[in-house]
Amino acid sequence: MYSYLLPEFIIERREDRCIRCRVCERQCANKVHLYDAELDRFFSSEKDCVGCQRCVALCPTDALYVRPRLADYRPNSSWTRDKLQNLKKQAATGGVILTGSGNDKPYRIYWDHLVLNASQVTNPSIDPLREPMELQTFLGRKPDTLKIDYNSDGKPRVASELYPNVPVRIPLLLSAMSLGAISYPAFKALAIAAKKAGVLFNTGEGGLPEQMREEYANNAVVQCASGRFGVDADYLNSARIIEIKIGQGAKPGIGGHLPGEKVSDFIAETRMIPRGTDALSPAPQHDIYSIEDLSMLIYALKEATNYTKPVAVKIAAVHNVAAIASGIVRAGADIVTIDGIRGGTGAAPLATRDNVGIPLELALAAVDKRLRDEGIRHKCSIMAAGGIRSSADAIKAIALGADAVYIATAALVAMGCTLCHKCYTGRCNWGICTQDPYLTKRLNPELAGQRLLNLLRAWSHEIQEMLGGLGVNAIESLRANREHLRGVGLEEWELNVLGVKGAGE
Amino acid sequence: MNGLNVKFGYRDVFLGDLMSADMLYDARVITNGCRATIDARGLKHKELNDLLRETVLRGSTELVIDNVFGQRYIGTRLCLPQLDKKITIEINKFPGSDLGAFLNGHRIIVHGNAQDAVGNTMDAGKIVVHGRAGDVTAMSMRGGQIFIRDNAGYRTAIHMKEYRDKAPVLVVGGTAQDFLGEYMAGGMVLLLGLNLKDGEPHRAHYIGTGMHGGVIYLRGCLMENQLGKEVGVRPLDERDWEIVGHYVREYCNHFGGEANEILSGSFQKLIPVSLRPYGQIYAY
Numbered sequence: 172m173y174s175y176l177l178p179e180f181i182i183e184r185r186e187d188r189c190i191r192c193r194v195c196e197r198q199c200a201n202k203v204h205l206y207d208a209e210l211d212r213f214f215s216s217e218k219d220c221v222g223c224q225r226c227v228a229l230c231p232t233d234a235l236y237v238r239p240r241l242a243d244y245r246p247n248s249s250w251t252r253d254k255l256q257n258l259k260k261q262a263a264t265g266g267v268i269l270t271g272s273g274n275d276k277p278y279r280i281y282w283d284h285l286v287l288n289a290s291q292v293t294n295p296s297i298d299p300l301r302e303p304m305e306l307q308t309f310l311g312r313k314p315d316t317l318k319i320d321y322n323s324d325g326k327p328r329v330a331s332e333l334y335p336n337v338p339v340r341i342p343l344l345l346s347a348m349s350l351g352a353i354s355y356p357a358f359k360a361l362a363i364a365a366k367k368a369g370v371l372f373n374t375g376e377g378g379l380p381e382q383m384r385e386e387y388a389n390n391a392v393v394q395c396a397s398g399r400f401g402v403d404a405d406y407l408n409s410a411r412i413i414e415i416k417i418g419q420g421a422k423p424g425i426g427g428h429l430p431g432e433k434v435s436d437f438i439a440e441t442r443m444i445p446r447g448t449d450a451l452s453p454a455p456q457h458d459i460y461s462i463e464d465l466s467m468l469i470y471a472l473k474e475a476t477n478y479t480k481p482v483a484v485k486i487a488a489v490h491n492v493a494a495i496a497s498g499i500v501r502a503g504a505d506i507v508t509i510d511g512i513r514g515g516t517g518a519a520p521l522a523t524r525d526n527v528g529i530p531l532e533l534a535l536a537a538v539d540k541r542l543r544d545e546g547i548r549h550k551c552s553i554m555a556a557g558g559i560r561s562s563a564d565a566i567k568a569i570a571l572g573a574d575a576v577y578i579a580t581a582a583l584v585a586m587g588c589t590l591c592h593k594c595y596t597g598r599c600n601w602g603i604c605t606q607d608p609y610l611t612k613r614l615n616p617e618l619a620g621q622r623l624l625n626l627l628r629a630w631s632h633e634i635q636e637m638l639g640g641l642g643v644n645a646i647e648s649l650r651a652n653r654e655h656l657r658g659v660g661l662e663e664w665e666l667n668v669l670g671v672k673g674a675g676e
Numbered sequence: 677m678n679g680l681n682v683k684f685g686y687r688d689v690f691l692g693d694l695m696s697a698d699m700l701y702d703a704r705v706i707t708n709g710c711r712a713t714i715d716a717r718g719l720k721h722k723e724l725n726d727l728l729r730e731t732v733l734r735g736s737t738e739l740v741i742d743n744v745f746g747q748r749y750i751g752t753r754l755c756l757p758q759l760d761k762k763i764t765i766e767i768n769k770f771p772g773s774d775l776g777a778f779l780n781g782h783r784i785i786v787h788g789n790a791q792d793a794v795g796n797t798m799d800a801g802k803i804v805v806h807g808r809a810g811d812v813t814a815m816s817m818r819g820g821q822i823f824i825r826d827n828a829g830y831r832t833a834i835h836m837k838e839y840r841d842k843a844p845v846l847v848v849g850g851t852a853q854d855f856l857g858e859y860m861a862g863g864m865v866l867l868l869g870l871n872l873k874d875g876e877p878h879r880a881h882y883i884g885t886g887m888h889g890g891v892i893y894l895r896g897c898l899m900e901n902q903l904g905k906e907v908g909v910r911p912l913d914e915r916d917w918e919i920v921g922h923y924v925r926e927y928c929n930h931f932g933g934e935a936n937e938i939l940s941g942s943f944q945k946l947i948p949v950s951l952r953p954y955g956q957i958y959a960y
Binding site (some may be wrong): 260261263264265266267269355377397398399402403404407408428429431439440442443444445447448450451453455458467470471474475477478501520545546547550595596 | 686708721722725729748749753754755756773774778780793796797799811815816818831834835837838839840855858859861862886888889915932951952953954955956957958959960
């Protein structure tokens with residue numbers, strides 16, 4: 172059926188600059204640019220353009236401009252362009268509108284309303300170039316008290332029972348993106364960067380390929396989600412942390428769905444499913460209907476790994492998230508991961524992505540406060556995920572109560588992603604979110620890994636600078652230290668939930 | 677904090693005051709060659725599993741566990757790469773939930789009923805239950821075989837899958853409750869309905885909802901409204917009879933009964949109508 176959709180982008184080609192090298196034509200998986208040799212002219216099919224900017228970035232003579240067409244419909248604040256386009260799309264197909272990447276709606280981003288403190292006259296700031304600045308943190312459950320005994324020869328030794336903890340050199344981890352959702356080079360780049368930076372990457376629920384286990388397992392967080400894809404005893408034992416995925420910020424309360432055409436031999440092998448069938452991750456885990464059931468799975472995973480690995484539980488930020496997190500800690504989880512409404516995704520219904528869940532900042536502060544009030548904050552680490560865009564967001568998240576943050580969209584952008592929001596089509600021109608061998612070859616895992624590593628290095632320098640400015644020399648001293656934050660332009664209830672004073676107080 | 681000034685106590689349900697495996701080994705295990713008899717009376721699940729691991733590490737390959745009463749995860753912690761021989765575990769009385777979760781090749785025989793999630797995400801091996809099994813039996817099972825003498829509970833064989841040469845098999849002598857084979861993506865379920873009266877339909881509704889792989893063989897009858905809409909009913913062909921015959925005979929070897937008599941009942945085969953049940957609901 173004819174869709175009546177207007178093109179989303181306008182493509183301008185400066186003929187005086189174009190040298191007919193046809194790079195744009197070859198680079199576009201959506202076949203937007205077509206060269207007619209007889210006329211020696213390019214034709215552009217604007218309606219197929221997703222605005223990924225690949226052709227623009229690679230045009231050697233800067234002859235191309237791809238710009239959003241924003242004003243084609245009569246301007247209307249209520250019936251905006253995307254609302255109209257979506258209605259037309261649904262009228263033509265009767266389908267649920269899919270989207271990729273994170274929420275792009277202008278909901279309040281609390282990071283941008285929080286400012287950090289800085290040392291002035293009365294307490295000195297610290298120069299991270301001269302002074303040691305500790306960014307290492309330990310993920311996992313901590314003992315209630317630390318009892319020290321002395322041996323007969325007077326040497327001290329820790330008498331308390333310690334739980335498995337995982338050190339990360341900087342509190343920035345690469346968040347869950349499964350092989351299948353992203354390409355193998357992109358997945359491998361994450362692993363390479365995590366290993367070099369001394370942090371962890373999360374496999375998502377797509378399994379961990381056997382050829383990567385020996386080299387990268389030491390830096391892997393493996394997921395056990397509702398589909399149980401790729402989960403066996405060896406997979407569990409080859410990770411540092413096991414994460415049970417209950418929910419995801421982009422699509423709280425619903426499951427995942429990797430369409431059968433993307434399940435190639437390699438994906439099928441890693442996910443441990445038949446080739447070509449849909450990889451359906453149902454919304455609930457069918458063995459978890461209560462906190463007690465969750466506890467059963469947590470301990471099943473601990474049993475399967477001989478109690479050597481922390482078990483994390485990942486939930487989306489939703490109403491009552493604090494009470495839910497409390498239950499999760501009481502069920503035996505060592506780490507709670509909270510994923511906010513701006514978390515990314517490979518594919519999600521647009522309606523869910525944009526309208527379900529709450530901002531990470533509020534959820535994180537609420538969870539941290541609740542666990543403290545209940546006296547069980549030390550029994551878990553808190554990981555914050557979903558829409559961390561900069562080192563400043565990360566350090567503010569830590570000041571609001573996180574032990575470490577997960578980044579994913581930022582990592583993809585570092586690899587080349589331009590947030591065209593079309594991940595679900597599997598035609599990613601940047602070779603990130605596709606399984607097409609022609610497209611995946613565009614991403615060199617070593618180079619992409621180096622870009623990620625550079626990003627992590629840059630952020631950790633920035634975090635050190637800001638820590639020094641605060642007069643703090645260890646990231647663990649900043650955790651949940653809300654005195655270092657002030658709110659600007661926030662309502663009183665927002666300040667209350669965040670547990671932060673207004674600026675000037 | 678909650679306005680009622682209620683204190684939230686923290687109770688570590690499973691891990692407080694545990695006895696060490698060495699101590700337990702001396703007190704609870706009697707060995708006879710490679711056979712070890714273990715008394716599980718009153719042990720917490722971690723204690724029992726510590727003890728099982730210790731016993732296996734000390735060289736026993738046939739374990740008999742007596743007085744089991746609700747201890748969970750039996751068999752789960754015996755994934756030992758250094759182990760060259762698979763273990764046989766005989767359980768007397770009633771194991772707890774998640775029996776053989778993530779099991780990777782061992783053999784478990786239960787002389788009693790089993791609880792929920794038998795063979796959760798099992799990879800290889802065999803579980804034989806001389807009794808009934810609870811809910812989510814064979815959840816996400818990916819390889820190996822499970823034989824249940826009597827009924828199975830709700831959500832049996834959910835998301836069962838297969839890959840490479842691994843194809844899981846679940847044989848249930850009785851019937852199962854609702855959501856049998858939901859989201860099933862591979863493997864084989866055989867439901868024999870032996871404890872149903874003539875003409876009495878199976879219990880499960882919503883059979884095979886979202887099913888996109890594998891096969892369910894049913895002996896006995898079924899109303900049409902019991903089936904999920906992603907499932908098609910077919911008669912058995914020669915190859916199917918071969919498979920069914922093989923597993924019915926194995927069932928009879930474990931639990932007794934007359935294979936030919938069982939095979940003379942009416943069977944039907946349930947298979948998914950599409951590999952991509954939800955491919956059409958999205959607008960791209």
